[in-house]
Amino acid sequence: MSERADLLVEIGTEELPPGALRRLARALGDGLHRELDEARLEPGEVEIFAAPRRLAARIRDVRRAQDDQSQERRGPAVDAAFDADGNPTKAATGFAGSCGVAVADLERMETDKGSWLVYRHTEPGRPAAELIPAALERAVEGLPIPRRMRWGDSEAAFVRPVHWLVVLLGNEVVPARLLEADANANSRGHRFHHPEPVTIPDAASYPGPLESQGWVVADFDDRRERIRSQVEEQARSSGGRAWIEEALLEEVTAMVEWPVALAGSFDERFLAIPHEALMASMQGHQKYFPVVDDNDALLPAFVTVANIASRQPDEVRAGNERVIRPRLEDTEFFWDHDRRTPLAGRLPHLGGIVFEHRLGTQLDRTRRLQPLAGHIATAIGGEPDNARRAAELAKCDLLTEMVGEFPELQGTMGRYYAAHDGEGDDIPAALEEQYRPRFAGDELPATTTGRALALADRLDVITGLFGIGQPPTGSKDPFGLRRAALGVLRICIEGELDLDLGDLVDRAAGAYREQLGADGIDPATEGETIAFILERLRVYYQDRGVTHDAFEAVRSVALPVPLDFDARVRAMAAFLEREEAEALVGANKRIANILRKAGVDANDLALPDPALFTEEAERDLFTALGERREQVAGLAAWRDYAGALDALAGLREAVDGFFDHVMVMADDEAVRANRLALLAELRRLFLQVADPSRVQE
Template sequence: MDDRSDLLIELGTEELPPTALRRLRDDFSALIVGGLRDAGLEPGTTKSFATPRRLAVAIQGLRIQQPEQVVERRGPAVAAAFDQDGQPTRAAIGFASSCGAEVSDLERVETEKGAWLYYRGHKAGRPASELIAALLPEVIHKLPVPKRMRWGDHEHSFVRPVHWLVVLLGDEVVDASVLGVASSRTSRGHRFHGPASLEIASAASYEKQLRENAHVIADLDARRQEVLRQVEAAARTAGGVAMIDEALLEEVTALVEWPAAIIGTFEKRFLDIPPEVLVSSMQGHQRYFPVRGSDDQLLPSFVTIANLESRNPDEVARGNQRVIRPRLADAEFFWQQDRREPISQRIEKLKEIVFQKRLGSLYDKAVRVAALSRQLAPEFGVDPATAERAALLGKCDLLTEMVGEFPELQGIMGRYYAAHEGLGDGIPEALEQHYQPRFAGDQIPTSPLGQVLAVAERADTLIGIFAIGQAPSGDKDPFALRRAGLGLMRILVESQRQIPLLALFGRAADHLPEDVKGDAVVDAVFEFCMDRLKAYYLDQGLLPELFEAVRDVRVNDGEPVDEPVDFDRRIHACSAFLQLDAARSLAAANKRVNNILRKADGVDIPEVPSADLLQVEAEKTLYAVIEPLTKKVANLARQGDYQQALEQLATARDGVDAFFDQVMVMDEDMEVRGNRLALLRQLSQLFTSVADISRLPSQ
């Protein structure tokens, strides 16, 4: 008799949230496989499925019987298990009975805390069907559902109502139940193409039966590829190329079980509207895929994915066209109306919109950002007056009808309206770019003016919100300060703008309202941004020790490295240094130096070591190495050539190794001891000129 079989579990529901479908599929599969593995059933190759109306998993080669279980239990302490006559107490008898054994069957185990009774035994494994039935309710309970709902007249809750459950082990139905629904082999197909019940023969036939007999492509990834293929083919038929947004593709895939592409069109006059408006309307509001021509310009066409094969696709297309036309007509109206009033005339109206009660209106914020932009402008090679004017205009497009309808187009519409007004000096482009980066992986502003506005905007927001006591906590970050902090660090690093953060935040604090004390939170905002910078480097694959090595450096009378560009050069120099043979040896040596210096309390250490007190050849050699090396490294560090500075440090390896092999630092002669400690302190200072080398991995 074969002791393994295939397993199929399918949970049938009403339409699941499309943006959560992939995660639900993955977690459903992972929880089931993990539970089966923990039970010793050794699940084999696994394939997971998800459609709008089902989550499923098929597992090959599952053991049909749990292996014999080894049972180990610790009982009462021996002292409490037997009385003065050596007879078992009620504690010992009760423990033995709970194990199904006699007291004489129990072992005695010695531990650091004394002797204990111990039971070792075996029990037969349970059938897989029993374990699966017990596991399923646990899986449903553990699924990370964002918001549960109830249905019917019972107390069950899930992300959507559950209507059927298929559980097959081989070709046999496993008796199970979840959320009040009993298991069977009966599944359901497409709502329209396959509404009849479908009897699933086995796990192996599941996917094929659904596809061939019920018009359901159960494999989420296969369905995604099919949607993509159809969209691209339809766009070619329309004479262009489909604009594929990955998030939209994922969402559409999660909305259909049997995709069918439909080509729609709209009137050419709508192409006079900015293309971003058309794209936003089609993608964001209607889940359509826009089509571009060979010249990269939008065509008056789109592709939509229906969840069925219509006998009259032209009518389906006309229905979609009737839906999109009013939206495009509204956008056309907004575009015409907004341009009647120059964007520069909307500045005063910003006073009507509150940014934050204690920080004032959007106008107040614009004035602060403008003042800070004017101060920063020379450091970006930008005319101060231009920076100030651009900053005052930065939020004016929020007052337009178009941005009111399409808030995701803020900045983009500012660029269009500023250009229509005839504003020059790079202001239109800066109004769009100062929002960048908008999201992880988005590009930073490319123009110097855009960079000035982006930096000033984020610095003002960070210092202001921290100053009123609303710094992010836990998952709460209503002002998106984490994104603002990361964006600020990315702009400064990637544009190579040498702006010290502490000074930047100090300047921003100066412009806050008088009753908002920004100076008090400058250090906190700095630490917050450094945490964002650390995450930035970790995402690039750099070791956390590299970040900490630079983070611990102190410059300018004990201040941390607060210039992101300088920090970036140091951390990449450390990364390159770590590839050298000498790096780990010197890191270990520097740890040893620091430990020795920490333990030298009370020893009179001179400012500099004296050549006259050097006795051992190894310390003379190290002294001779350190003196010229200090000057070389200092010069290179001043020039910002940190990689070359660290490479120079690597030349000290032999001298350092010889010193620790041959020299006793804590000599009985206190004068000699102090001199050697002075030599090590000089070495330590050399090691921390670029980064704290002791923080680097030494193994």
């Protein structure tokens, strides 16, 4: 018999929560692998399987038994183990007894510290079949199940009732009992097509028998891609292409064991409703995949995925068409009813929606957003009146029937209703764009008014929550402040908006005086808010391959202007790739240390006096600095930081010569102070761009 075999574990249950299915399967596989590893069974690759009624994991090449282990246990020193006549003392007999042997069976070990009694033996490895049940139990106990349930009078607790258990090591059943189910080789097929047991002959053959006999596709990824292919084929048969959102595809995959896609249709009259609303109804309520044409215009068709291969597919199709009609009629009613009241007419009712009890209602938010959005619009060359009007209407669609039914359409429906009300220019678009970017990689607001409103909305939330002492903590960020901060940075940097966060946070803070008292938010809290936003740049640049060193070098000197920060970081990242960078970074570190130990700040020292120079290397460095002083200042003023660093790279030879031939801490106090001033001048030039002394590597 081979020393290794594949291990298969399948836990059969009632229908599992779709949103948790893949996570539970992965946790089962990882947990089981970890436990087998700790049991010295040297597990190989993990494969996971997940379907609505089963979680399974296969661990490749598990040892059938542990290796034997040589063990050594040291006892008392020989001098203490025997008396003068050579008879064992209590120390020797006690040690031997604890080892389960006679004193005569003990060995002696010589060390540089003397001779000791030692007990050596070989511990036989235990069979895997004895170790797997406990390993499986611990792995299941560690699954991320927020609330475990019990069923009937059972004491077992799991996410759903358990009906069967398969545990195979190779082709042998491992005797195990888990959640009151005894292990065997019998899985079960599809609830309707094949409810009878399906025997799994060995772990390596899984999940083949389930599909060939039991009408179950157990491999999650395989099932998902089959669904994708079927849905696309059915959409083509309807004259279009499937609109497949990955989140819905994942959810549908977790809901079916034997997927069968069917196309259906609905009345064309419903196409007069905004397509986002129709799609939200189809996707959210019915789990249907919409069908669109080549221009992404919605067609009166959908694709559903059944969990059964019906003998009467036309009846299944007709049933789904009957079900979707009242859903679309509800959506049609919302659309017609909402348009009877202009968005502006809903404004007073925002006073009934609490945003955060200390920060007021959505009406309070609206009043704060208007001046802030108008100010930002002016700063970025937009129309402040449009921005203030967009801010006034920004939250009104929260009171519509459509958004009440489909919260994900906030902003989108605001755009439609504002256009219907005759709001001109870019106001309708801004109502939708205020929420962009919604996620990493999402599009940014395209209009100037949309950018102003999006920035105002995020800055109001961040500043307000910091003002009441509710910043994100650890993994908890209920208001999505980290995402909001990253959105602010992306809009400023990628939208090339030259905005000062210090000014914007100060204005946002000032608007909170009504909620937080006459003094509003104190300057220290404003500083924390700005620092929080800028810190998100660390993640932003990390995702773009910019080194931690380039970020840190800029973070300590940059103003709170994201566009300026970005120019510095990109310039510094390029500079660190240059041949001269290592020497100049080292010199900056050395200078920073020298000035710190001398107890002086580079910005406090005057220019050096050439009359006090005693070494040619001092004069060379002073001349090189003079040649670049105005050049670097001018380039930095124009934010040509790459050009400034290019000029500073030319200092390498003079800097190297200075440190090779000049002792900074000279005995003469005046000479020493003059040399410190020379180094301070060099450091000030670099600090106009970044602080190379922060570079770690």
